[in-house]
Every structure is written in C-alpha cells, then in structure tokens.
Amino acid sequence: MPAVKVPRREAEPVKRKLKKLGLYDGRRRPRRENGYVLLPVISDPRIEGLGYEVLRVELPLRPERQIYKNLESVLAERMSREELKHLRRYDVIGDIAVIQIPEELEHRVEDIVWGLRKVHPFLKVIARKGFHEGAFRIRDYSIIWGEERLETVHKENGVRIKVDLSKVFFNPRMKGERYRLAHLVRDGERILIPFAGVLPYALVIAGYRKVKITAVELNREAYELGLENIELNRERLRGEIEFIHGDVFEVLPELPSYDRVISPTPRGVDALALTLSKAEKWLHYYDFVHEGEIKRFRARILDECLKLGRDCSVRVKKVSDFKPHVFKVCADIELKEG
Numbered sequence: 522m523p524a525v526k527v528p529r530r531e532a533e534p535v536k537r538k539l540k541k542l543g544l545y546d547g548r549r550r551p552r553r554e555n556g557y558v559l560l561p562v563i564s565d566p567r568i569e570g571l572g573y574e575v576l577r578v579e580l581p582l583r584p585e586r587q588i589y590k591n592l593e594s595v596l597a598e599r600m601s602r603e604e605l606k607h608l609r610r611y612d613v614i615g616d617i618a619v620i621q622i623p624e625e626l627e628h629r630v631e632d633i634v635w636g637l638r639k640v641h642p643f644l645k646v647i648a649r650k651g652f653h654e655g656a657f658r659i660r661d662y663s664i665i666w667g668e669e670r671l672e673t674v675h676k677e678n679g680v681r682i683k684v685d686l687s688k689v690f691f692n693p694r695m696k697g698e699r700y701r702l703a704h705l706v707r708d709g710e711r712i713l714i715p716f717a718g719v720l721p722y723a724l725v726i727a728g729y730r731k732v733k734i735t736a737v738e739l740n741r742e743a744y745e746l747g748l749e750n751i752e753l754n755r756e757r758l759r760g761e762i763e764f765i766h767g768d769v770f771e772v773l774p775e776l777p778s779y780d781r782v783i784s785p786t787p788r789g790v791d792a793l794a795l796t797l798s799k800a801e802k803w804l805h806y807y808d809f810v811h812e813g814e815i816k817r818f819r820a821r822i823l824d825e826c827l828k829l830g831r832d833c834s835v836r837v838k839k840v841s842d843f844k845p846h847v848f849k850v851c852a853d854i855e856l857k858e859g
C-alpha cells in the first residue's frame with residue numbers, strides 16, 4: 522500500500538493537506554523512520570503529482586475502534602439526508618466537543634451527542650455553542666452532555682493550552698495559522714503579540730523558535746490562564762515569553778518597537794496604526810473583511826505605511842470563512858529598510 526515519506530517537521534501539515542484532499546488513509550498508522558514519517562495514503566493517481574517521495578510499504582492497520590469516522594457518516598444511521606444537510610462543523614478542544622445546533626436539528630440533540638461520542642470516545646463534555654460576545658470575545662456555551670465544566674487542556678503544535686471556554690476566547694481552527702507564523706519566524710527575533718488571549722500564538726512560536734516575545738492581554742482570566750500555560754509548557758519552550766496584563770491601547774505606546782508584531786485583532790477593533798507603529802520588519806494583522814473590500818483593506822494598509830514614512834509590501838491571505846462573503850484575513854505586511 523502506498524505511503525508518502527516526509528521530514529518529521531513537515532508531517533503534520535502534509536497530513537492535514539492529504540486529509541483535505543481526501544488522500545490520507547486513516548485506516549493505517551503512520552510510521553517514524555530516521556527523521557522522516559511515512560504517511561499512509563490511498564491508491565490514487567493524484568498522489569504522484571504532489572511532489573513527495575512515494576513508497577510501497579506495509580503500514581499496520583489501526584484497530585477497528587480507532588478508524589477515523591466522521592460525524593456525518595456515523596449519524597447517517599439515524600438521520601435523513603435532509604437533516605444531515607443542517608449539520609454544522611464542530612470543534613474538539615481537549616476533551617470537550619463544541620457544536621452549533623441549528624433549529625432544524627433541535628429534535629436531534631441526543632443523536633448528535635451519541636454520534637460525537639462514537640467518533641470521539643475520549644470526550645468528557647459536549648457543549649452547544651452560541652456567538653462570541655463583548656470585548657473579550659467570549660462565546661456563549663451550554664453543556665448538553667457530560668461533566669459540568671468548560672475547562673480543559675488542549676494540545677496543539679506540540680504545546681499544551683489550558684482554556685476555560687466560559688471565561689476566555691480560544692479558536693482551535695487557527696492551529697494551521699499558528700504553525701505558519703511559527704515557521705516564518707527566525708531564532709533571535711523580538712516579537713510583540715497584542716490581544717494575546719491565553720497565549721496560543723506565543724506558546725506555539727516559542728515552542729519552535731528561540732525568540733523573545735512580549736504579549737499583552739486585558740481579560741484578567743485569560744491573563745492568568747496564560748501565565749499557567751507558560752508554566753505548563755516551561756520544559757518545551759525554546760523562547761521566552763513576557764506577559765503583560767493591560768489594555769493594548771494604553772500599554773503599546775509605552776513599549777519599544779519589535780522585529781515582528783502579530784495582532785490577532787478582536788472583531789470590530791481597529792489597531793492597525795498602533796500595531797504598525799510598533800513593527801520594524803513585519804506585521805501580521807488579522808481582520809474581518811468582506812471579499813469585495815479586500816483591495817480597499819490593502820490600500821488602507823499601504824496608506825498607513827505611507828503616513829509612517831515607511832515603504833511596505835502587503836499580502837492579504839484569507840484565513841477562514843466568517844460568514845457569507847466575509848473572511849477572516851491576515852495581512853502579512855513587510856516593512857522595508859530605510
């Protein structure tokens with residue numbers, strides 16, 4: 522059976538890509554081999570075109586209970602096609618699953634709980650998610666099964682992130698973004714992260730790189746969990762993290778400038794001019810933009826650079842869907858010398 526051979530550091534993103542393309546064979550286990558990982562793939566002519574080394578190897582089959590099943594295929598036993606169309610994406614954060622349940626599936630809550638537990642037998646809590654609210658962007662949740670808690674430890678990109686979903690913002694879907702940024706960073710950089718939350722960006726970057734990070738967060742609960750997270754990962758961190766509790770708009774003007782600034786800006790907040798003024802070489806600025814406004818967003822950034830007397834280049838990347846035609850985007854802004 523085929524497998525692709527990739528360097529160990531690239532294994533996670535390549536696996537994600539293969540899954541996305543429907544080429545990953547979740548029935549077999551990957552195998553580590555001298556700094557490489559052999560990732561099982563299905564027999565498909567597209568594999569050869571991906572540019573990876575393809576081998577024929579016997580990778581062991583997973584036990585039946587571990588074979589990856591998706592919620593939809595499991596629920597197909599109990600729900601009609603029409604009902605399945607209303608099923609939303611869900612997230613697993615540590616041992617908690619969070620899912621949005623639309624009105625059309627209100628009568629199917631018990632089946633959805635059953636399905637989620639079948640796909641993820643390790644779950645201890647299942648919660649229904651509402652919307653992000655207030656300046657701290659905390660979501661509204663109600664527990665529909667399991668233990669009465671929304672606190673858990675989530676593993677991502679080799680670090681452990683303690684969160685309490687009832688008190689802080691956390692988005693596991695940004696895992697790929699954090700990995701991307703960590704791999705743009707070079708050892709020795711000084712990095713500023715405003716709107717830092719429980720420190721997911723800081724921990725992942727400091728896990729991969731020997732850097733000095735200053736992070737700022739206003740929500741006291743997120744700040745305290747962030748401090749715990751630094752301790753929780755102390756052994757794994759190559760870089761250092763200084764964490765400041767305070768308002769970005771009051772703290773940043775007192776801080777020096779940094780090689781790189783990463784701003785996971787809360788929705789509706791405009792921190793572009795402020796964060797740009799603190800960046801020496803790079804600013805990664807997150808915002809929510811209508812697809813028809815992306816050009817204007819880019820022009821606004823170029824304009825702000827001009828006001829600061831800096832020459833810069835801007836690349837705007839769509840990170841995720843937010844609502845129809847509106848995307849969460851990241852502007853990667855490179856500030857030129859001089």
Ligand SMILES: C[S@@+](CC[C@H](N)C(=O)[O-])C[C@H]1O[C@@H](n2cnc3c(N)ncnc32)[C@H](O)[C@@H]1O
Nearest residue numbers: 657690691716717718738739740768769785787
């Ligand atoms: C979109 S969340 C991002 C959190 C974190 N970076 C993450 O990705 O999980 C924005 C964060 O900014 C914090 N925040 C909002 N306004 C702030 C302000 N004026 N100063 C500092 N932090 C603020 C919120 O509490 C929240 O944790």
